[in-house]
Amino acid sequence: xxxxxxxxxxxxxxxxxxxYLDDLKSVPVADRVACFDNDGTLWTERPTxxxxxxxxDTLTRQAASDPTLRERPxxxxxxxxxxxxxxxxxxxxxxxxxxxxxxxxxxEQFAALAVDFRNSYKHPTLGAGLEGLVxxxxxxxxxxxxxLEFTVGVVTGGGTEFVRAISESLYGIPPELVVGTxxxxxxxxxxxxxxxxxxxxxxxxxxxxxxxxxxxxxTQIGRRPILAAGNTAGDQAMLEYALAGPQPGLAILIEHxxxxxxxxxxxxxxxxxxxxxxxxxxxRLGWLKVSVANDWTRVFP
Amino acid sequence: xxxxxxxxxxxxxxxxxxxYLDDLKSVPVADRVACFDNDGTLWTERPTxxxxxxxxDTLTRQAASDPTLRERPxxxxxxxxxxxxxxxxxxxxxxxxxxxxxxxxxxEQFAALAVDFRNSYKHPTLGAGLEGLVxxxxxxxxxxxxxLEFTVGVVTGGGTEFVRAISESLYGIPPELVVGTxxxxxxxxxxxxxxxxxxxxxxxxxxxxxxxxxxxxxTQIGRRPILAAGNTAGDQAMLEYALAGPQPGLAILIEHxxxxxxxxxxxxxxxxxxxxxxxxxxxRLGWLKVSVANDWTRVFP
Numbered sequence: 001x002x003x004x005x006x007x008x009x010x011x012x013x014x015x016x017x018x019x020y021l022d023d024l025k026s027v028p029v030a031d032r033v034a035c036f037d038n039d040g041t042l043w044t045e046r047p048t049x050x051x052x053x054x055x056x057d058t059l060t061r062q063a064a065s066d067p068t069l070r071e072r073p074x075x076x077x078x079x080x081x082x083x084x085x086x087x088x089x090x091x092x093x094x095x096x097x098x099x100x101x102x103x104x105x106x107x108e109q110f111a112a113l114a115v116d117f118r119n120s121y122k123h124p125t126l127g128a129g130l131e132g133l134v135x136x137x138x139x140x141x142x143x144x145x146x147x148l149e150f151t152v153g154v155v156t157g158g159g160t161e162f163v164r165a166i167s168e169s170l171y172g173i174p175p176e177l178v179v180g181t182x183x184x185x186x187x188x189x190x191x192x193x194x195x196x197x198x199x200x201x202x203x204x205x206x207x208x209x210x211x212x213x214x215x216x217x218x219t220q221i222g223r224r225p226i227l228a229a230g231n232t233a234g235d236q237a238m239l240e241y242a243l244a245g246p247q248p249g250l251a252i253l254i255e256h257x258x259x260x261x262x263x264x265x266x267x268x269x270x271x272x273x274x275x276x277x278x279x280x281x282x283x284r285l286g287w288l289k290v291s292v293a294n295d296w297t298r299v300f301p
Numbered sequence: 302x303x304x305x306x307x308x309x310x311x312x313x314x315x316x317x318x319x320x321y322l323d324d325l326k327s328v329p330v331a332d333r334v335a336c337f338d339n340d341g342t343l344w345t346e347r348p349t350x351x352x353x354x355x356x357x358d359t360l361t362r363q364a365a366s367d368p369t370l371r372e373r374p375x376x377x378x379x380x381x382x383x384x385x386x387x388x389x390x391x392x393x394x395x396x397x398x399x400x401x402x403x404x405x406x407x408x409e410q411f412a413a414l415a416v417d418f419r420n421s422y423k424h425p426t427l428g429a430g431l432e433g434l435v436x437x438x439x440x441x442x443x444x445x446x447x448x449l450e451f452t453v454g455v456v457t458g459g460g461t462e463f464v465r466a467i468s469e470s471l472y473g474i475p476p477e478l479v480v481g482t483x484x485x486x487x488x489x490x491x492x493x494x495x496x497x498x499x500x501x502x503x504x505x506x507x508x509x510x511x512x513x514x515x516x517x518x519x520t521q522i523g524r525r526p527i528l529a530a531g532n533t534a535g536d537q538a539m540l541e542y543a544l545a546g547p548q549p550g551l552a553i554l555i556e557h558x559x560x561x562x563x564x565x566x567x568x569x570x571x572x573x574x575x576x577x578x579x580x581x582x583x584x585r586l587g588w589l590k591v592s593v594a595n596d597w598t599r600v601f602p
Contacts, residue, residue: 030469107519151475164523168331174452175523176477185519187512187538195541197519211488218408218486218498220521222465222476237488240496 004144007137007298014295016288020227020250021144027247029149033223035179035238036138037230038156038163041254042171043134046263047124050133051158054117055098062101072097092207099159099183099201106196107161107185114165126262128300134170135254137296138229142171145227153177153221157209157234161199179220181208209234214241225249231256233278239287251287253278258293261300266291305445308438308599315596317589321528321551322445328548330450334524336480336539337439338531339457339464342555343472344435347564348425351434352459355418356399363402373398393508400460400484400502407497408462408486415466427563429601435471436555438597439530443472446528454478454522458510458535462500480521482509510535515542530555534579540588552588554579559594562601567592 008014024032039045056078063069063079070076074097077085086094102110118130126133145152154173156163160180167173184203189195206212214237217225228235228242229252239251255266266279282289292299309315325333340346357379364370364380371377375398378386387395403411419431427434446453455474457464461481468474485504490496507513515538518526529536529543530553540552556567567580583590593600 107523107525151477153477160520160523176452176454176521178523182520185516187515187542195515195538195545197515197542214488214496214498215486219461219483220477222408222461222479224408237496241488241498244496 005137005140007140007296009295009297011295013288013290017141017250017252020248020288021148023248024148027226030223031226031245031247032145032148032150033221033225034145034150034152034227034229035155035217035221035225035242036142036152036228037232037235037238038154038158038180040231040256041135041229041235042138042154043130044123044126044262046256046265049158050121050130051162052095052098053121054114054162055095055101057117058101058113059098069101074098095159095181096201096204099199099204103199103201105199107199110161110199111165114162118166118169126300130166131170132300134301135296136298136301139171139301141229142173146172150227151177151221151223153179153217153225155179155208155213155217155228155238157181157207157213159183160208177221179208179213179216181205182216211237213238217241228252229254231278233281236278236281240285243285251282251285253282253287253289255279255289255291257291258296258299260293262292264293306438306441308441308597310596310598312596314589314591318442318551318553321549321589322449324549325449328527331524332527332546332548333446333449333451334522334526335446335451335453335528335530336456336518336522336526336543337443337453337529338533338536338539339455339459339481341532341557342436342530342536343439343455344431345424345427345563347557347566350459351422351431352463353396353399354422355415355463356396356402358418359402359414360399370402375399396460396482397502397505400500400505404500404502406500408500411462411500412466415463419467419470427601431467432471433601435602436597437599437602440472440602442530443474447473451528452478452522452524454480454518454526456480456509456514456518456529456539458482458508458514460484461509478522480509480514480517482506512538514539518542527551529553532557532579534582537579537582541586544586552583552586554583554588554590556580556590556592558592559597559600561594563593565594 036042039049074089074094121130154167158180160182163180164175164178167178182205184200185197186200208216224245225242226247226249228239231254243249243251257264257266337343340350375390375395422431459481461483464481465476465479468479483506485501486498487501509517525546526543527548527550529540532555544550544552558565558567
């Protein structure tokens with residue numbers, strides 16, 4: 001028993017988690033589906049989303065050979081690290097503009113860029129590469145779930161293709177179980193009639209956040225999760241949905257309260273439009289709150 | 302060796318298939334992806350698509366309690382089996398109207414209807430239920446591919462949710478590997494704030510046919526197939542895409558030429574707009590043509 005979830009500190013949180021897992025025998029395997037948010041749930045999301053770093057890397061390289069890119073307000077804000085301008089523009093528009101830099105790439109070309117990034121990235125304060133930014137206790141939970149024959153998906157606000165490029169090697173999660181913000185793809189033929197697919201950011205769908213996370217779990221995975229984990233209001237709908245089905249569910253909220261080992265920003269409302277902080281929602285609905293500081297003996301691998 | 306593909310008649314077709322499978326050792330497991338069309342490839346599609354029978358069943362039941370449904374031209378044509386009127390209206394509009402009959406259902410409610418249909422359906426001429434309409438040789442091929450650690454998906458023009466409801470039990474293919482024509486889902490809350498998802502046919506995407514099959518393989522599965530099988534021009538793009546990658550690919554075209562055991566309709570162009578019959582495309586591009594009459598010793602389980 002001591003070998004299970006070794007990076008989870010003995011106590012109420014770990015106990016409730018293990019009790020839940022042990023009680024799953026009555027749940028058919030087909031219903032054993034778990035969905036995990038990515039940023040702030042499976043890996044760190046501070047000081048910036050890792051995908052934003054990937055995109056800004058790409059932008060920096062492209063702007064070196066094409067200075068006109070600096071004339072677009074979104075790119076100017078990003079290249080000059082102008083946080084106020086970025087806030088004004090908004091993350092969704094920033095990401096959309098950044099994604100358009102990669103229009104015309106095939107899935108294989110895009111994946112190669114993402115893998116390059118994975119192999120070269122160093123976190124600005126933690127010093128680690130991507131493999132070192134994943135939460136070790138969550139990897140152990142994924143392992144427990146797989147031992148129980150769970151189907152495990154990542155449900156991320158990030159780009160589906162970016163996360164697919166790293167999900168198998170970081171989490172053991174295959175591309176078909178990554179539910180993210182979709183990019184459009186267009187089927188084209190070259191002069192000789194040979195077919196290929198190319199990225200087309202203008203045709204992408206809804207940002208995969210809040211209610212859309214649940215809608216996309218259905219369209220992409222096709223089954224309701226009984227276990228869901230997240231860390232922000234963007235995950236609320238998904239966590240509630242996991243608890244609303246006929247099977248016993250578990251909703252997990254990761255609270256980032258460890259400035260020494262990671263970052264401390266839990267409990268802060270992300271937007272003023274939020275009328276109920278997510279930790280209050282968690283208490284009201286009986287979610288399992290996980291404190292990075294108190295519940296994890298080890299944060300990173 | 303004789304235990305492999307037992308319903309495939311010894312000869313050139315079976316030999317080429319087995320040679321291909323045996324030569325896969327150099328292909329990384331992550332690249333071992335196979336995509337199968339459903340109607341006419343994994344199960345029979347004559348005299349009508351089985352999903353159409355499901356929808357017409359639903360329509361017949363609803364029209365019994367709501368006669369105004371008969372006033373809509375699409376439904377009048379379907380209920381009176383008026384083939385000319387159905388042709389005029391077109392399959393896509395017919396299916397869209399039929400899908401709208403199920404608006405507002407949760408995924409679980411829809412799946413229950415589809416499972417009811419699976420358990421009660423009898424084919425009008427073959428007399429079999431759904432399990433008896435699947436092609437036994439294709440089940441054997443799926444088994445071979447799984448033994449080789451392939452990721453196997455169904456890529457169908459049919460409704461994603463309809464095929465998901467039967468794909469695990471008929472083919473051993475889980476919902477996340479079904480790529481079909483998507484229905485929209487909307488996240489809603491009831492009076493008490495409890496969340497659910499409901500079908501909304503008006504928000505569905507592109508019909509999953511021709512080029513769209515390739516685009517949707519990428520958005521849903523996220524990897525290129527190296528083996529693809531189909532039986533119509535709707536599968537051409539997918540089969541070509543499977544052969545266009547860096548790994549050795551195989552494209553399989555099922556030819557329905559067995560009036561005694563199934564149906565004979567191979568080689569007929571489906572529309573006058575088709576400028577090259579699919580069997581000619583197969584010859585030009587070196588696909589493996591499979592004759593139901595000559596290459597299969599047994600058609601159904």
